[in-house]
Amino acid sequence: MSSRQTQAIHVIGGGLAGSEAAWQIASAGVPVVLHEMRPVRSTDVHKTGDFAELVCSNSFRSDDRENNAVGLLHEEMRRLNSLVMQAADANQVPAGGALAVDRDGFSNAITQALTAHSLIEVSREEVELPPPDWDSVIVATGPLTSPALADAIGRITGDSALAFFDAIAPIVHRDSIDMEVAWFQSRYDKVGPGGSGADYINCPMDRAQYEAFVAALVSGDKTSFHDWEKTTPYFDGCLPIEVMAERGAETLRHGPMKPFGLTNSHKPQEKAYAVVQLRQDNKLGTLFNMVGFQTKLKHGEQTRVFRTIPGLERAEFARLGGLHRNTFLNSPKLLDHELRLAAMPRLRFAGQITGCEGYVESAAIGLLAGRFAAAERRGEPVSLPPRTTAHGALLAYITGDHVEMAESGRTSYQPMNVNFGLFPPLASVPNKHPDGTRLRGPDKTVAKRRAISARALADLSQWIDGARLAAE
Numbered sequence: 001m002s003s004r005q006t007q008a009i010h011v012i013g014g015g016l017a018g019s020e021a022a023w024q025i026a027s028a029g030v031p032v033v034l035h036e037m038r039p040v041r042s043t044d045v046h047k048t049g050d051f052a053e054l055v056c057s058n059s060f061r062s063d064d065r066e067n068n069a070v071g072l073l074h075e076e077m078r079r080l081n082s083l084v085m086q087a088a089d090a091n092q093v094p095a096g097g098a099l100a101v102d103r104d105g106f107s108n109a110i111t112q113a114l115t116a117h118s119l120i121e122v123s124r125e126e127v128e129l130p131p132p133d134w135d136s137v138i139v140a141t142g143p144l145t146s147p148a149l150a151d152a153i154g155r156i157t158g159d160s161a162l163a164f165f166d167a168i169a170p171i172v173h174r175d176s177i178d179m180e181v182a183w184f185q186s187r188y189d190k191v192g193p194g195g196s197g198a199d200y201i202n203c204p205m206d207r208a209q210y211e212a213f214v215a216a217l218v219s220g221d222k223t224s225f226h227d228w229e230k231t232t233p234y235f236d237g238c239l240p241i242e243v244m245a246e247r248g249a250e251t252l253r254h255g256p257m258k259p260f261g262l263t264n265s266h267k268p269q270e271k272a273y274a275v276v277q278l279r280q281d282n283k284l285g286t287l288f289n290m291v292g293f294q295t296k297l298k299h300g301e302q303t304r305v306f307r308t309i310p311g312l313e314r315a316e317f318a319r320l321g322g323l324h325r326n327t328f329l330n331s332p333k334l335l336d337h338e339l340r341l342a343a344m345p346r347l348r349f350a351g352q353i354t355g356c357e358g359y360v361e362s363a364a365i366g367l368l369a370g371r372f373a374a375a376e377r378r379g380e381p382v383s384l385p386p387r388t389t390a391h392g393a394l395l396a397y398i399t400g401d402h403v404e405m406a407e408s409g410r411t412s413y414q415p416m417n418v419n420f421g422l423f424p425p426l427a428s429v430p431n432k433h434p435d436g437t438r439l440r441g442p443d444k445t446v447a448k449r450r451a452i453s454a455r456a457l458a459d460l461s462q463w464i465d466g467a468r469l470a471a472e
């Protein structure tokens with residue numbers, strides 16, 4: 001049967017996960033219809049009609065494939081023909097050891113690749129309920145799934161979705177930052193793959209300035225919650241800056257405002273008590289985002305309080321911070337190992353709605369969902385990535401066995417970034433340097449991470465070879 005005669009797979013949502021899923025399906029020779037509601041209908045945070053729009057930070061985090069689990073996930077995705085990684089690599093901006101992208105260049109590249117593919121049809125519409133004649137569907141509608149579809153999913157799953165709050169950080173115009181006060185430097189001068197060692201703008205604070213700043217955050221006017229929102233918890237990885245400040249006077253100095261590994265080039269003798277870092281947000285280098293400054297302060301308060309930061313007294317904000325609600329499935333209970341809804345297997349889920357966390361993880365789960373759906377459509381066996389790979393570890397976390405909590409009857413499942421803790425232990429842990437001397441302390445951790453990464457990439461190669469043979 002030719003590709004054109006094969007029935008199309010429907011992907012709902014053209015975000016990070018849906019774009020990657022559609023690309024993988026089409027790359028396997030299977031037609032796909034990609035349904036995206038923007039720009040006909042938008043969400044509270046998206047600004048464009050482009051595919052794979054990055055709604056907050058422009059960072060894909062560490063690109064270190066040997067020592068960092070998300071860096072390893074990047075590398076695996078590259079080897080699996082990921083469109084998201086191709087577009088990210090082509091639109092990289094300097095960010096020390098991190099992979100950060102020009103957000104417009106990135107989503108334009110994805111939009112062009114998808115719309116130009118002969119097997120991808122784009123349908124700009126909100127899907128409220130997948131019709132019964134769509135026999136293979138990937139739902140990748142993200143944390144801001146439209147209410148009608150969220151209700152429909154709730155009815156199908158019979159399980160109320162969990163919800164929590166995430167917050168976004170402000171973006172500042174570079175030319176409004178006072179560089180007589182602030183200076184360029186990456187922490188510990190780390191160069192990283194796309195960086196120079198001086199990629200961040202740093203704003204120093206002395207002790208009095210820091211204490212006044214923390215007090216202003218704590219007393220600042222915040223966005224109020226609706227009644228139904230009051231019991232919604234925060235996701236710990238994305239706490240608003242003022243919530244961190246409320247946890248103790250020193251919390252920020254040991255978190256996003258830590259002064260370590262930085263020397264003020266204007267006053268090398270003076271050690272800053274705390275430092276606010278800003279990271280390049282676009283290729284032109286005209287916009288910088290405030291690292292770790294997600295906030296639910298009211299907009300007027302943000303401008304007032306953030307302009308007390310030395311160097312930002314005249315800051316012009318391209319975007320202020322904000323809050324959003326997140327929705328995700330109780331995936332370990334509801335999805336099978338191929339990401340299909342047990343109660344309705346024609347529906348697969350991908351991206352943040354499955355409860356993974358982050359751009360890269362969402363795209364990676366989209367990649368898997370796309371491959372699984374395409375293999376199923378082609379009548380090939382669906383093979384799961386080995387648990388020892390970053391993809392396999394993340395998939396196992398999402399669909400795996402979690403402890404049920406006695407009080408609610410729900411599982412202990414909470415959104416999670418990829419991390420080495422999700423990988424199965426090594427059969428033998430390296431304990432010696434190549435010269436035979438014993439590994440100690442941090443060297444041991446580094447050796448262990450490198451061994452996990454090397455095992456992952458070797459097992460991934462075998463999995464890719466196996467899939468290639470099955471498709472021949």
Ligand SMILES: Cc1cc2nc3c(=O)[nH]c(=O)nc-3n(C[C@H](O)[C@H](O)[C@H](O)COP(=O)(O)OP(=O)(O)OC[C@H]3O[C@@H](n4cnc5c(N)ncnc54)[C@H](O)[C@@H]3O)c2cc1C
Nearest residue numbers: 013015016017037056057127141142146351352358359362
């Ligand atoms: C405010 C905010 C800030 C965030 N900050 C970060 C961050 O800094 N770093 C990070 O790594 N992650 C961040 N995240 C998480 C980030 O959104 C996700 O990691 C990632 O975008 C999820 O990818 P996705 O494809 O699952 O969803 P999305 O990228 O949101 O894509 C879902 C798509 O589905 C579309 N859609 C929704 N409902 C329908 C429907 N019924 N019919 C058709 N189309 C529909 C939407 O328009 C959207 O394009 C943030 C999320 C939010 C909401």
